[in-house]
Amino acid sequence: NAGVTQTPKFQVLKTGQSMTLQCAQDMNHNSMYWYRQDPGMGLRLIYYSASEGTTDKGEVPNGYNVSRLNKREFSLRLESAAPSQTSVYFCASSESWAGVPYGYTFGSGTRLTVV
């Protein structure tokens, strides 16, 4: 099925370890996003990429890096994981017309625990 694919679905890291969350979309969307979701905080934007080759910081970028490898793929890297990064991470993609987004398509999420 067309959509957004995230891997892995679950991950446990020790403090200080690094890892990369992978995201790929097959809808030919220009824009891609990484969000984290914490109880009572809602979805908060970490980084986004408006088009291939560009990335920008969102609301909570500290401790993360991203790579827009090509139009399909947008990865999120934690260089040195901290317990505060325990969260559910969602990747999303979108297309727009005249600057109005059609709405996001989300991946199924990655549940990350840092111990």
Next chain:
Amino acid sequence: RKEVEQDPGPFNVPEGATVAFNCTYSNSASQSFFWYRQDCRKEPKLLMSVYSSGNEDGRFTAQLNRASQYISLLIRDSKLSDSATYLCVVQQSSGDKLTFGTGTRLAVRP
């Protein structure tokens, strides 16, 4: 003040009830508005866009009041399957970024 504010609920209603959720946004220049639905431990999914003239999709009606800067979602004849968290979403300005509210939880009981 948060950019998008919602009553977290939970709203606990019987099947067949009508329930309404409100959401306020702080940026008067906001351009586009949406309601998303998120089931427990699942990703958010687009429920409907919200237009100035109001719009309806089956049992769901969305309204936008730009003067008061609030958005509403009305669900009629609630079903057990409507139990979920409903996220109010606002596009702050031109570009694709969306800002999400923290969500309102709905529980429909038999």
